[in-house]
Amino acid sequence: MAKSRILSGIQPTNILHIGNYVGALQQWVTLQQTHDAFFCIVDLHAITVKQDPKQLHDNIRQLAAMYIAAGIDPKQSTIFVQSRVSAHAELGWVLNTLAKVSDLERMTQFKDKSAQHHENINVGLFDYPVLMAADILLYQPEIVPVGDDQSQHVELTRTLAQRFNKQFGDVFHVPKLQLRKEGARIMALDDPTKKMSKSAGSNANYIALTDSADVIRKKIRRAVTDSGSQVVFDPKRAGLYNLLTLYRIFSGMTEAAIEKKFAGAKYGDFKADLAEVIITALSPLQERYAALIKDEKHIEAILDDGAKRAQAVAEVTLKKVYDAVGLG
Numbered sequence: 518m519a520k521s522r523i524l525s526g527i528q529p530t531n532i533l534h535i536g537n538y539v540g541a542l543q544q545w546v547t548l549q550q551t552h553d554a555f556f557c558i559v560d561l562h563a564i565t566v567k568q569d570p571k572q573l574h575d576n577i578r579q580l581a582a583m584y585i586a587a588g589i590d591p592k593q594s595t596i597f598v599q600s601r602v603s604a605h606a607e608l609g610w611v612l613n614t615l616a617k618v619s620d621l622e623r624m625t626q627f628k629d630k631s632a633q634h635h636e637n638i639n640v641g642l643f644d645y646p647v648l649m650a651a652d653i654l655l656y657q658p659e660i661v662p663v664g665d666d667q668s669q670h671v672e673l674t675r676t677l678a679q680r681f682n683k684q685f686g687d688v689f690h691v692p693k694l695q696l697r698k699e700g701a702r703i704m705a706l707d708d709p710t711k712k713m714s715k716s717a718g719s720n721a722n723y724i725a726l727t728d729s730a731d732v733i734r735k736k737i738r739r740a741v742t743d744s745g746s747q748v749v750f751d752p753k754r755a756g757l758y759n760l761l762t763l764y765r766i767f768s769g770m771t772e773a774a775i776e777k778k779f780a781g782a783k784y785g786d787f788k789a790d791l792a793e794v795i796i797t798a799l800s801p802l803q804e805r806y807a808a809l810i811k812d813e814k815h816i817e818a819i820l821d822d823g824a825k826r827a828q829a830v831a832e833v834t835l836k837k838v839y840d841a842v843g844l845g
């Protein structure tokens with residue numbers, strides 16, 4: 518039987534942080550073993566906020582290297598760049614004719630990003646979720662593994678697929694959202710009421726996957742907690758809870774084992790240990806990344822191959838769409 522398919526993507530903007538790793542990449546690595554996996558580098562999404570062209574170009578290769586360093590196997594999974602498969606923009610256009618302005622006005626990411634980039638609220642930023650729906654629907658995936666902040670966009674994707682099928686006949690498989698049970702929303706270190714974000718103003722917000730051991734120690738030491746003293750899992754103590762969640766994920770230990778280990782310990786002791794756990798977990802990834810990023814030809818070959826594989830699947834769906842709509 519054919520494996521069921523998954524598709525996901527990340528924007529090639531800035532460097533990835535442990536929220537992206539936990540919420541997205543780590544679950545991709547697990548899922549690729551049992552699914553036919555497509556992982557996209559969504560560069561057309563990236564340009565909805567101002568990018569330096571040279572930097573963007575470099576970021577695309579860096580993100581591909583990070584996918585592989587994190588454990589995505591390019592032989593098993595398809596890694597590709599969105600703009601190199603033209604069907605994404607083409608299907609995006611068709612879906613634009615089904616998406617309502619009122620659907621897009623509800624999107625919280627649009628509201629957040631418009632506040633953040635108030636000098637550049639462009640139509641692409643508004644339309645961003647429709648292009649994301651095209652990214653997904655072209656590959657007819659069963660599930661879309663993302664972090665919690667993308668739930669609303671996946672829901673819109675489902676709505677657009679159903680709307681299309683109702684109007685033009687069954688073309689799209691309606692995909693499901695896949696979130697991790699824990700770690701679907703890692704919070705900012707400097708403000709545990711907000712999600713960890715690479716576009717945050719301060720780099721105290723996140724731990725980048727490429728941060729050195731010393732930087733990681735410093736950022737964890739300074740992470741906002743509370744005035745309590747006991748190291749226990751309590752969702753109401755948001756800062757500590759976030760750090761404990763990171764401890765759980767990066768150490769693989771259970772809640773009970775962690776609470777036992779730190780019974781009677783101070784926050785400072787726990788934080789020092791957490792930093793070491795993260796450093797140890799990231800170090801193989803960092804070594805692989807450092808080696809990969811030097812080999813530009815190798816990365817380009819993987820992306821060329823990925824584009825061909827993605828194109829072959831995407832064009833079949835696009836043809837069905839065009840035929841159904843009367844454009845074929």
Ligand code: AMP
Binds near residue numbers: 662665667700703
């Ligand atoms: P982005 O950085 O917005 O391109 O996000 C890439 C992927 O990482 C998406 O699947 C997001 O849902 C996920 N992600 C981003 N920030 C976080 C976070 N703070 N916690 C968990 N997942 C996240």
Ligand code: TRP
Binds near residue numbers: 526559648653661663
């Ligand atoms: N919108 C996603 C984000 O900001 C990135 C993305 C674009 C995506 N296309 C996708 C994620 C398709 C999953 C599937 O993180």
